[in-house]
Amino acid sequence: MLPPGALLTGVGLGPPLAAEQAAYVRATSRARAEWPLVEVVARLVVAGDQLQTARITIGGVANLPLRLGAVEALLVGKPAKPETLAAAAAVAADGAKPLAGTAYKLDLLRGAVLDALERALAQPPPRPHRRPRPRPDRKDSPMQLCRHLRWKGHSHDAAELAEFQLTFARNQVPYSCLHTCQPWGPDDELAAPEACNDSRPCYKPSPLVDLRLS
Incomplete structure (x- = not known):
């Protein structure tokens, strides 16, 4: 948290991980919407046929972005297969406490996480450059x-x-x-x-x- 009177003037993002495969998914209520109902960023690194690294972050469901540690734990060290992704996405909403009017986001979140994982895994790793x-x-x-x-x-x-x-x-x-x-x-x-x-x-x-x- 920023101390009282502090002003955020910039955000620095590090480079992608080596061999990272990533995807961004946003779910909206209409074709053109400024704010997503749910958004997901999935970053994966695959070594051989195993998921070596997983970083899953979501937005649109709280007052700040959230990392899904439970989902990441079910991915790392597991085979890079559809059933692995499905099992991890199934726990994406575990522990959530939605408001009366936002309970529908639970299923939406699980689906968006699975979609982001599948898209990330389908991405070719970045090419090395001379x-x-x-x-x-x-x-x-x-x-x-x-x-x-x-x-x-x-x-x-x-x-x-x-x-x-x-x-x-x-x-x-x-x-x-x-x-x-x-x-x-x-x-x-x-x-x-x-x-x-x-x-x-x-x-x-x-x-x-x-x-x-x-």
Whole structure:
């Protein structure tokens, strides 16, 4: 809990676990809803045919997100099979004390947890990436960004240089490649300004190249 007068100014999230498979599920009362009735994040790591790590967090059922320790305990060390997931999801609502008007969420929670577990297990583990090739030293020349590189606020080819520069300067999230919609390019190498250069066959220079390396 924050002490009186304290102000939360930011939240830092660590990187995914090695070989992590994850899924997010939200249950709503209509197709478009701002707040979910129940939401679940499932993070799994599978080693061989065993569930090595499980992190299950739920929201929409209390005044803060909750970790489901009992569900996690029934997953870790068990075979990565449908019956394991079903047995773990069945205890997701154990110990809950719903209000008179929210008892329906118990079954909804169990179903959402099972759905998230199944989706996470079906996800392929993230691909390992080779180290990016170094960009040649161009401190005295324009920065040749690849036109396939995307980041927050830049989902399409910018028409104006000022817009392009502003979104690039403000970006604080991972980059992605337009070819793959992932943090790697079609050659399985990292998608990032320092990695996407003319040494890669997929590279195409952006029409707006008047950016200087800082």
